[in-house]
Amino acid sequence: MKNLVILGAGTGGTVLASLMTRKLDMKQWCVTVIDKGFIHCYQPGLLFLPFNLYGYNDKRDVAKPINHSIPSEAQFVSAEIKLIDHENKRVETSEGNFDYDFLVLALGCTVDPSEVEGMAEGMGRNIFTFYTLEGALSMQEPLEMFEGGRIVLNIAEMPIKCPVAPIEFVFLADYFFQNKNIRDKVTIDFVTPLTGAFTKPVATSVLSEIAEQKNIGIIPNFQISEVDHEKKVIKSYGGESVEYDLLVAIPPNTGPDVIEESGLGNGLGYAVTDDHTLKVKKAERIYAVGDNTNVPTSKAGSVAHFEAEVIAENIMREMEGKEPLPEFDGHSNCFIESGFHKALLFDFNYEVEPLKGSYPLGGIGPFSLLKESYINHLGKLAFKHIYWNLLLPALLPGDPLLPGKMSMAGKELEKIVENLH
């Protein structure tokens, strides 16, 4: 038997296990998925949990057992990965060693509050993060009890996973306090190291306009240096200070230590990966999917899904002695919840930033790009069902409504020309 070993049973690892158990001759191949966790968390739901919105109230609304969606043809191993010995094509884990013929890294990334002075000490007091399940749940009471004052959301540094989730959070905070009839008593500020609300200029201007309409302040170019939770203030390397009553922190995101310690990382734990073939550059027969790559697109579940399709094809090609193809174009798409049952939709890749238009069918939609709509909000909510029932079992590849490569159908092309000038 030959071995395909997949490290991580989150979004990317599960989609790849589903794809590969269908593509490979399972009489000749053993597919093994290894993960140290106990639950698979539907992370987009972490946005709604702090506000108890749209049926997201507790752990059961986002979590299933870790191996819930791993196909039965694959072997699941509950273990911590300690080292990737790529010279000997072997993975060392807490439950023994696993030899591989092909390996996929799908270990995600995590938030690390200890990277900012004073942040870990204040967690759970007046600092909270919704980037973990525990963190999202721990915010419910403080938000419910909040009677007025200044809520500050701070992004410590980039890259972070789901870079739109922070702006969605402040939009929902506006909606939440409007519903409670105390919005006039609450100041909401979005403090970011970026030059604006998002990484891409056109999308930034659309999101900034919405923030302005909602009276949400945007404080750009803020490189956080420390938090003093007793004085309730964050400080920047540039000497600025922002006071808060409740700090919503997006701590630095870091890649898995094991990638760095195995000599495959870029210094921050992200595997050095070819942008288009998704092959890991520092070793043979290893691919990387999802948040643990260093490819310059968003760290998002949609991206992990599109990447998995390319990786599955490339592994099959290599098995047949062919070169992997540079097919991944950086495609990313995501719904951006903007409050009051509306959302926007972004669709972009390495070359083309989010544009206005309709998606997925030109002129028909039903979703509108870069524009708020109720249908987009329904799409955002429906995504949970799609995630568990279609995306993880890899039933979407080939679906014209969710193409792996970005399609220009329905995009307002003149915007591209404008942006070039």
Ligand SMILES: Cc1cc2nc3c(=O)[nH]c(=O)nc-3n(C[C@H](O)[C@H](O)[C@H](O)COP(=O)(O)OP(=O)(O)OC[C@H]3O[C@@H](n4cnc5c(N)ncnc54)[C@H](O)[C@@H]3O)c2cc1C
């Ligand atoms: C608040 C929030 C909102 C989001 N919203 C969206 C959204 O609307 N749309 C979207 O597309 N994406 C969204 N995302 C991002 C999306 O959830 C992630 O990009 C996606 O889950 C990444 O998949 P992955 O497989 O790379 O990593 P993960 O799904 O995080 O899986 C990594 C797995 O590796 C395991 N692991 C790590 N280290 C080890 C080790 N040493 N040994 C054993 N196992 C290990 C972990 O236990 C975990 O199960 C959101 C994320 C957050 C935090």
